[in-house]
Amino acid sequence: MDIFIQQIINGLVLGSIYALVALGYTMVYGIMGLINFAHGEVVMIGAMVALMVIKLLVNSGLPVFIIILIALAAAVAVCMAVGYSIERIAYRPLRRAPKLAPLITAIGVSIILQNLAMLVWGRNYHAFPPILPTSEHDIFGATITSLQVAIVLIAALMMTGLIILIHRTRLGRAMRATSENPPIAQLMGVNINQIISFTFVIGSALAAVAGLMVSANYSIAHYYMGFMLGLKAFTAAVLGGIGNIAGAVLGGILLGLIESLGAGYIGDLTGGFLGSHYQDIFAFFVLIGVLIFRPSGLIGEKVSERA
């Protein structure tokens, strides 16, 4: 029972991070029907930048909270710039190209960013400096750290903010209108290029926050971390129904739970044949399952073949 509750907690934490990243996939898909496979790399860049800033400031005598805040601001700023540039340089020239061209380009951008990160930060794992308070709280016999509480709360706050932005503001209306019918949105005076840029920038900001969360949660960051994380967040977006904001949140949290519980019990289930390091297989079982049985996702609408 303790394990069960512990894995639920871990799953919620992991799921919150997946959800933040999945939102980036789903917003871009909703607006322009593109799966931005480079999005995982933006998360990695966020993690790396934040980590570098923290390492730089760790002996500066500033309070931990301020250090984290500066690191976060730097990561968000860099990721926004990266997200904007990716769209501007790689995708905008392909706006009228067949859907396959930007999709392949996305994979190319992902590889380029990974290699650039390797050049800048090296191939080694970077340890997250132990500056965060490690206080633990007991819930029903399981433990949750202050960091985990903070991750879940911040993620929830950001998702609420995003949903308000999309459903209650003029800009959000323009985003939804563009997603529903780009030519008609233009007739209303919406500058589609601006909206698309904005979507990339917002998604990248969420990715930067997620990057810091991941590296803090696992105390580690490296140039390759965005790849698997990106695939899983993409799976989460598909699980919820890609293009659907609420679906990305639901899919992210569900995927986090499935993975955590799966990792917790996989040893028992297979008689010790597979250990918890096989946890990655669950995401892809989920992806295959969704694609076979419910391609439109849990709360997505039926979309015709688009990519």
Next chain:
Amino acid sequence: MLEVTGLRVAYGGIQAVRGITFHVNQGEMVALIGANGAGKTSTLKALARLLNAAGGSVRYCGKEISRLEPHQLISEGIALVPEGRGVFPRMSIVENLLMGAYSRHDKDGIAADSAHVFSLFPRLKERSQQLAGTLSGGEQQMLAIGRALMSRPKLLLLDEPSMGLAPLMVQKIFEVIRTVADEGMTVLLVEQNAKLALEVSQRGYVMESGEITLTDEAAKLLANPKVREAYLGE
């Protein structure tokens, strides 16, 4: 107000509009009629910059607009009600109207204009929070016209407002179009339903295979034997 000279539109190698010339005066309602495939919608789309013209000039209030971006037209005062209505199905009626006012920032004016739209179309007011995708075709047409009016345009382009609607609904829609024109709006009306269009307009142009073949006052076109035979089914 609108002067179109030698406008050409091509899809690949096929010319849909072959150098047409026409104009719309301030405060006037002009009908552009013709059979399916004559190039009427292509003409409107080129005016609204949803299609690139292959040649010719479009001057609006003395200004060349054929190189503007599509989203810039609305602040020039040109609004298009597209063929097939093009409402945003997953947004409510109110949100659709607010999208129509996207280019404006005067809160009070927007509120006043949406009240005006609701007075033109009381049926929309009853369902203001309903999603546009759940409306009937006629209600969607009302919404599309209302949405276009929300930008407070000087020139209203209407593309086949009667298409696919029941006769009673068509009548209602055209009453409102007439009302809007009487309030001083300049209107370019593209219609397959020639009789209806000519009855509400002052002047008309007849389009055939991408060319304008006939133009006259609407009443004279209605009486023209050629028009009666080809478009009024007599």
